[in-house]
Amino acid sequence: MLEISTRKIANVILMTREIDRAEGELRAFIEGLSEDEQISLVALMWIGRGSFEPEELDEAKATAATEATTPTADYLLGTPHLSDHLENGMEALGLSIAGDEDDLMGHR
Secondary structure (H helix, E strand, O other), rough: OOOOOHHHHEEEEEEHOHHHHHHHHHHHHHHOHHHHHHHHHHHHHHHHHHOOOOHHHHHHHHHHOOOOOOOHHHHHHHHOOHHHHHHHHHOOOOOOHHHHHHHHHOOO
């Protein structure tokens, strides 16, 4: 189970798509997440890029916790295609951010 809300993931994905204008905001948002939320975000990204399978979520989270050598924001912002990996990870885990994404973009 992820220790981060789909709304927060949607927020990261949307800010990643606007990285040219929102890098500072995205960095501050990630840094403001709890350690468990940051670990879940990294694990989700790894699942989305194929480093772990969806059923290996607990292993991915444990690896993220023990192998963290750089600040999470630096690591994630340095990852190419971050929003795609997060979206793919959500899909692999059977989770949807569609409603959260619409809310954050003001479509409701």
